[in-house]
Amino acid sequence: MEKLDDIDRRILMELQANGRMTNQDLSERVGLSPSPCLRRLKQLETDEVITQYVALVNPERVGLGVTAFVRVRLDQQDDRHLSIFEEAVADIPEVMECYLMTGDADYQLRVIVDDLRAFEDFLRHKLTRIAGVSQLTTSFALRPVVYKTALPIHTARE
Incomplete structure (x- = not known):
């Protein structure tokens, strides 16, 4: 390219x-x-600079009113356990983003669900059932302040 x-x-x-x-x-x-x-x-x-075209959907308009950020610690951080976790969360629809992190958590997830009951079901029946998950810390978003999808691409004149 x-x-x-x-x-x-x-x-x-x-x-x-x-x-x-x-x-x-x-x-x-x-x-x-x-x-x-x-x-x-x-x-x-x-060249895969543009990878896909999508429609951005308002989560609240489709009944997805709760956004949570979940920090995940694994009991082991070797390649095998990282792969198991990454493959599992990739298949969970509620997980919108997942990042491998530095610091006190191994992963940070952005999760969107209908309500708190749905979040509890997500935790109990999906996330905690992934092999190797040892600790979870959750923060709930009260409201978005900045939400961007466009990358900060600049031209020479900017």
Whole structure:
């Protein structure tokens, strides 16, 4: 993959703001004619700079009112136990994000559920049943203050 130039970066910024934009609109916004713009877009997809297109859904509008951040400690941190945990949480729909961490926790999860009862079910029937989980610490989000999905991509002029 070649280094991204300013036009590639502008394409990425525009699509992060509106992924449903037509190629015609995108080309006008970044200052290219439609054919070269489409070629660049296809190259960004081929190079896996753009990995997918999604719709962002408001969790509360679909009944998912509780966001929890769960810090997980494993009883052992060898490759085998890390892999077991990572494969297991990847298959749990309520786990929106999972990060391998430094510090006092091995993993940090962002979990979204309907309500506190659903969170208890998630803990008791899913998370604590993963082999090697030894300690959990949970914090509940009261409300989002900053929530971004667009990466901070800058052009040379910024």
